[in-house]
Amino acid sequence: MPKAVETRDLTRAFGDFIAVDHVSLEVDHGEIFGFLGPNGAGKTTMIRMLCGLLKPTSGSGMVNGFDIANQAEEIKRTIGYMSQRFSLYGDLTGEQNLKFYGTVYGLNSRQLRARIDELTDQLDLGVFIDRITGSLPVGWRQRLALAAAIIHRPAIVFLDEPTAGVDPGYRRTFWELLYRLADQGTTLFVTTHYMDEAEFCRRVCIMHQGKPIATGPPHELVDAHGEKNLEATFIKLITQGATGTG
């Protein structure tokens, strides 16, 4: 069985700037994989390539056994994507948004009704599903965006900074939802720069200037570098700009 995500020397350049520089990594099915790094480390570019939104400059990558170079449309059927920006229509209600994305993913109206009810229950959307999403607090919007990203039961969900701008108490709730999702067998590929969140991941990859500088389970990285937590490890690695794997 192919890995959920597998890349070999994946590279993307924008002119002279190399956003993602020879990244090779593997993500197993059903794991929560954390993709960490400071702003500009190439996290969003990486996710966009894996989702078939950007063509790689060189190197290769497979998502769910499909090649990102020429099977982007097949990949899109099996993945969910929650981008850094709020990507629901702010002038539609939550339900209208979910119906729109559900239909685009090919759900018929009966499946859609059942799935929306299920998600309403699972993500606790009840109170705000009928409201215009633009007027909702950020935390609720994120929950709706997650619902839209998983409406078609994708095998992998890519989440790009899903909790940016969300208050800490709410971030915890959101991660509990992600845990539940992973328990059901969904692979989660999450970028974040909150190190406390990264500790929830089974494995993490720390990126610096487009290159992966450490990959492994969070506690192993911490131990290998003799630090007290992931945050300290991360700072040490970034300031050294060192390469190495944990």
Add this chain to the structure above:
Amino acid sequence: MRSILALVRKEFIQVFRDPVMLRLIFVSPIIQVFLLGYAVNFDVKLIPMALYDFDRSQLSRDLARSFSVGDYFVIESPRIPLQRIEDGFKQDRYRVALVIPEGFSERVRTGRPAEVGFWVDGTNANSAGIAIGYAGTIVQRFNERHLPTRIPIEMRQKILYNPEGRSVYFMVPGIVATLLTTITVMLTSMAIVREREVGTLEQIMVTPISKTALILGKTIPFAILGFLEISAALALGTAWFRIPFIGSKVLLYGLALIYLLTALGVGMLISTLCRTQQQAMFFGWFFTLFTILTSGFVTPIENMPSIVQHITLANPLRYFIKIVRGIMMKGAGVGDLYPEILAMVAFGIIIFTSASLTFSKRL
């Protein structure tokens, strides 16, 4: 197919929820028809005329009176002496002046040629030309009445399609064509660029929606709105301004559909070129202004310098305006309009295809 419907439905929910857009889409055609129907008026009537009668005879008064018959000229007795006649033009007191010199009637009576002066404000060449035409006819009739010995050749005019020469008959079909252009180019490009700006376009791009469905879903709503617009403009034109619609409505709508390929294609091309709504707005504005100016909407193409006339051949709106005017005013059919129809089909195919090819589901 269902995803196209989902996109169309979503677009309409958004339009009907936005009061600014609603006003823009449904009030602007009404305002345009009224504004251009009433304000853009090339009918030249009731031209203020200064009369300098130095002859003060029965004959000179007769000549002056024949200018005041009909709605063409309104005679004003000037308070400004002839030496400063130009002041009256500068102050816009009158547009033309008739000067009858002393001895006018004496010369006519003794059979010598007599002259009268006719001054015209040429600032607006169009109305100046029309005023000279009126004056020429009036003087000719006057000659016939007073010097009946000559055998005049009489020209019998027959003006077709718009015998009263009402500008609004000419303007409203033009408005129909320009409205369809403006609204579809602007709305299509803005709608796509707005989604790009907000980030929803990226979200749609990661779905398995086909490129064709995405393009159709983003253009069909504006094609429908465009049809609503021109229907509103046509209804207003025929009901309020009583403009005759001689030709086939089905043919007009059918050809409008072909023209829409071009307009929607341009909207899409603009959206692929632009990153922000401001850029799209500027591009759209530039495109529509340029096409409208070189389309023959206001100034006849035949009056343009020959190089500009050649440029207008590359303007799809030029053909569509001719088609709308031909169908509405003259009852032209496919056989009469086939060169224009062929040109529009070619434009439609080329522009829409290249827009579809450049439109990408990647960032």
